[in-house]
Amino acid sequence: MSDVLLSIENLSKGFSSSGRRIAALDNVSLTIAAGETLGLVGASGSGKSTLSRVLLRLLAADTGAIGFEGEDWLALKGAALRRKRARMQMVFQDPLAAFNPLAAVDTVLDDPLRIHDVVPRDRRASEIAMLLERVGLPADYAFRPVRSLSGGQRQRVAIARAIATRPSLLVLDEAVSALDVTVRGRILELLVDLQREMGIACLFISHDLAVVRAVSHRIAVMDGGRIVETGPAASVVAAPQSDAARALVAAVPRLVTEPS
Numbered sequence: 003m004s005d006v007l008l009s010i011e012n013l014s015k016g017f018s019s020s021g022r023r024i025a026a027l028d029n030v031s032l033t034i035a036a037g038e039t040l041g042l043v044g045a046s047g048s049g050k051s052t053l054s055r056v057l058l059r060l061l062a063a064d065t066g067a068i069g070f071e072g073e074d075w076l077a078l079k080g081a082a083l084r085r086k087r088a089r090m091q092m093v094f095q096d097p098l099a100a101f102n103p104l105a106a107v108d109t110v111l112d113d114p115l116r117i118h119d120v121v122p123r124d125r126r127a128s129e130i131a132m133l134l135e136r137v138g139l140p141a142d143y144a145f146r147p148v149r150s151l152s153g154g155q156r157q158r159v160a161i162a163r164a165i166a167t168r169p170s171l172l173v174l175d176e177a178v179s180a181l182d183v184t185v186r187g188r189i190l191e192l193l194v195d196l197q198r199e200m201g202i203a204c205l206f207i208s209h210d211l212a213v214v215r216a217v218s219h220r221i222a223v224m225d226g227g228r229i230v231e232t233g234p235a236a237s238v239v240a241a242p243q244s245d246a247a248r249a250l251v252a253a254v255p256r257l258v259t260e261p262s
């Protein structure tokens with residue numbers, strides 16, 4: 003896993019709020035290798051969402067650079083950016099906010115296949131069936147409205163949609179935070195399976211260190227807009243070096259951090 007897929011270099015982003023300047027991102031640098039899951043963890047307000055929004059080009063950085071699949075990601079525009087977006091997909095906390103809740107599942111999955119021309123039109127229905135199977139949903143769920151699904155099933159549809167364009171990187175921002183604990187466990191297992199079988203790299207963002215630990219090869223810890231610690235997931239949990247990481251470890255119930 004040494005091929006660098008994503009490199010974030012000296013990224014900074016400030017906001018002005020009530021006359022004060024907030025450094026939401028302060029010289030952030032990190033890399034993700036092809037097929038690697040990097041967990042990004044930090045307390046509320048540490049800058050995680052700002053980083054994901056800048057990475058997804060939903061928000062412009064003040065300074066810094068991002069290389070993705072060997073290209074200058076922040077310089078891409080127009081058709082070239084739209085094409086490249088197929089390679090970096092996202093899963094958010096609330097799938098209902100991400101797609102039309104009245105739409106049927108097959109419509110939600112057909113959109114990326116059509117927009118990015120992933121397979122010819124006559125193969126899209128079988129591709130949708132394959133995607134549903136891949137995320138553990140029966141093929142006849144294609145005809146159900148998204149609104150009729152449970153939270154976990156909706157998140158499976160969101161993951162199916164994200165992998166539909168055959169991305170090399172998934173950005174998951176608090177993707178399991180709204181799910182109850184058993185459903186959360188199953189979605190985390192699905193993500194680990196997908197990552198192993200399809201070789202997709204993930205940036206897995208959460209405020210919850212136990213969740214991040216369950217899926218990540220490496221963990222980066224954010225505090226006050228900075229990356230204050232990066233290391234193998236097991237080391238960051240077992241021997242945190244920064245105050246921010248120590249506080250996050252202390253917040254995890256002991257049962258989760260102790261080896262079985």
Ligand SMILES: Nc1ncnc2c1ncn2[C@@H]1O[C@H](COP(=O)(O)OP(=O)(O)OP(=O)(O)O)[C@@H](O)[C@H]1O
Pocket residue numbers: 017018019024025026044045046047048049050051052053209
């Ligand atoms: N649009 C904005 N205008 C002003 N300040 C902002 C804006 N967006 C974020 N901030 C500030 O930037 C800092 C980082 O926020 P960010 O949402 O990135 O943190 P976070 O780690 O994702 O937190 P949370 O887990 O609560 O979402 C915070 O101090 C926040 O108040």
